[in-house]
Amino acid sequence: MTQVAIGSLSDFPEGTPTRVEADGTALCIVRVGDTVHAICDDCPHAEASLSEGDFLADDMAIECPLHGSAFNLTTGDPDCPPATEAVEVFTVTVDGDSVLVDI
Amino acid sequence: MTIALIAGSGMAGRAAALTLRRVGWTGEIVLVGDDPEYPYERPPLSKSVVVGTADMSKVIKPAPEVYEQERIDLRRGVTVTGADASAKTAELSDGSTVAWDALVIATGCAPRELPIPGLDRPGVHRVTRLDEALEIQAVLATGPKHLAIIGGGFIGMEVAAAAVAAGHTATVLEAAPEPMSRPLGLEVAERVLQWATDRGVVVRAGVGVEQVSGDDIATGVRLVGGEEIDADLVIVAVGQTPRLELARQLGCVEVVGGVQVDAGMRTSVTDVYAVGDIAAFPSTWADEDRIRVEHAAVAIGHGQVAAEQIATGAGLFEDIPSFWSDQGDLTFNVVGVARPDDEIIWRGDQVLPACTAFYLRNGTLRAAFSVGDMKTLRGVRKLFAAGVSPTREQLGDPDVDLAALAAAG
Incomplete structure (x- = not known):
């Protein structure tokens, strides 16, 4: 596992999913306050980029833009069909202003 | 050793096998399918697979080595040719006999035959x-x-x-x-x-x-x-018919063209479960006392519930039926079950590629068709979960927040 710098806090607007490539892995990054979440950007169900979906603040989840399953940012679990598998969740460290992800 | 035999390695059968392990079941799992391939996702076949744009690691899944890791005895190109409900045995086309403790029938559908000459021709x-x-x-x-x-x-x-x-x-x-x-x-x-x-x-x-x-x-x-x-x-591509031979041989009660099950996917025969396309299950969407749905999301849910029942004796299928279709650059989602004679209410004057239609039966919301409007679709799921049916005016007004109506009860 390596820790990869993916940018500074200001690169990630509050509640706006952003796609980032880190060490060859496509991530969907969401900042909520001073906490930054990272999940795999590829929907495990079909071919969709989760960062093109909406952040659901009430559910702390990203909703797939194609078929509507919402993936919890902490557990990676989908809340409803059609997805049945969880997305990978990555550990994020905020060090001062820089955002680091464990890949 | 306890043995679960799963007849059919499609979406429902595969889900049953994987879920048994996920919930910690330690018995032996025999997963039998007539398909020569490793189990795969069926929905992409008519979409990305035919035109060669599919990521095959998302089609054939899980990865083949998972079956060995999870101690799932996957037998490809094999069918259950006969079964005995009282002796709890089954004969397989590979010549073996399996003494099962639980049997999951996940035989799915066969393509409908058309009486047209020349269908066997190359091309x-x-x-x-x-x-x-x-x-x-x-x-x-x-x-x-x-x-x-x-x-x-x-x-x-x-x-x-x-x-x-x-x-x-x-x-x-x-x-x-x-x-x-x-x-x-x-x-x-x-x-x-x-x-x-x-x-x-x-x-x-x-x-x-x-x-x-x-x-x-x-x-x-x-x-x-x-x-x-x-x-x-x-x-x-003219549709399909449920494969009921195995269920019939076991003496399972049939209803609405499928195998009658309870919400735990149990058939009328002890320790025999039916899942996926063939299962006629209880649902608030059933017009009669059971409904049969031929869609992937429902099949997976059935397989999961049957596995939970086998492993723990608990678990009920209570999902809202749903499906999706990707037609070129158009993706639509349907939540609930629509009927052709339902009353249609459009959400405002929206048109494709971003619109929602609601299906009402006797004035009650029964389904929604939605393209490019995830918020409304999510709102509909919440309405169904809460048992709330808005008025026609509320549904037709794009400014009405459906999730808020659901939360208000």
């Missing part, structure tokens, strides 16, 4: 199995082709739209006067059809196919009345 394809979809992919990979697609249901329309988006041409031949109107209702089906025809899919509705043309290989089809439709390949 006539089906899109039911992965090997068949890959055969179509191989033909389409050699250059622009014209496809004649017999059947204007979701599968036929998906193949047509995907092929046209990939630079091919396609003519869809549908016997019914209004393609897709049975699952979507006429008003909604018309919009979906218009979207496809605007993109170049040719749809001929209300036509009968008399025969496949060509001497050695298919060169097209001849319609009733004599018109010839030339084609490089003919694809047959």
Whole structure:
């Protein structure tokens, strides 16, 4: 596992999913306050980029833009069909202003 | 050692096997499927697989080594040829006998047979199995082709739209006067059809196919009345019928064209479960006392519940039925169960590619069709979960927050 710098806090607007490539892995990054979440950007169900979906603040989840399953940012679990598998969740460290992800 | 035998390795059977392990079941799992491939996702076959854009690691999953890791005895190209409910044994086509403690019937559907001469000719394809979809992919990979697609249901329309988006041409031949109107209702089906025809899919509705043309290989089809439709390949997608032979042999009670189960997917026969396309299950969406749904999300949910029941004796299928269809650049989601004679309420004056239609029965919300409006779709799920049915005016007003109505009760 390596820790990869993916940018500074200001690169990630509050509640706006952003796609980032880190060490060859496509991530969907969401900042909520001073906490930054990272999940795999590829929907495990079909071919969709989760960062093109909406952040659901009430559910702390990203909703797939194609078929509507919402993936919890902490557990990676989908809340409803059609997805049945969880997305990978990555550990994020905020060090001062820089955002680091464990890949 | 306790043994779970799963007859059928499609979406429901695979889900049952994987879920047994996920919930910590330690018995022996025998997963038997007539398909020679490792279990795969069926929905992409008619979409990304036929045109070669699929990421195959998302189609054939889990990875083949998982079966060994999870101690799932996957037997490919094998069927259950006979079973005895009292002795709790089953004979398999590989010559073995399995003494099961729990039997999950996940035999799915067989493609419907059409009484048309020439369907066995080279150049006539089906899109039911992965090997068949890959055969179509191989033909389409050699250059622009014209496809004649017999059947204007979701599968036929998906193949047509995907092929046209990939630079091919396609003519869809549908016997019914209004393609897709049975699952979507006429008003909604018309919009979906218009979207496809605007993109170049040719749809001929209300036509009968008399025969496949060509001497050695298919060169097209001849319609009733004599018109010839030339084609490089003919694809047959005319629906499917439940495979009930095994359930019948075991003496399972049947209802609404399938195997009667309770919410725990238990059939009328002790320790025998039925899941997926063949299962007639209790649901608030059932017009009679059970409903049968032939969609992937429901099949997976069934498999999961049967596995939970086997492992823990608990678990009920209570999911809201839903499905999706990707037709070229149009993706729509349907939550609930729509009927062709339902009353349709459109959300405002929205049109494709971002609109929602609500289906009402006796004034009650029963389903929603939605494109490009995830917020509304999510709101509908919440309404169903809360048992709240808004008024026509509320549904028709795009400014009304459906999730808030659900939360208010």
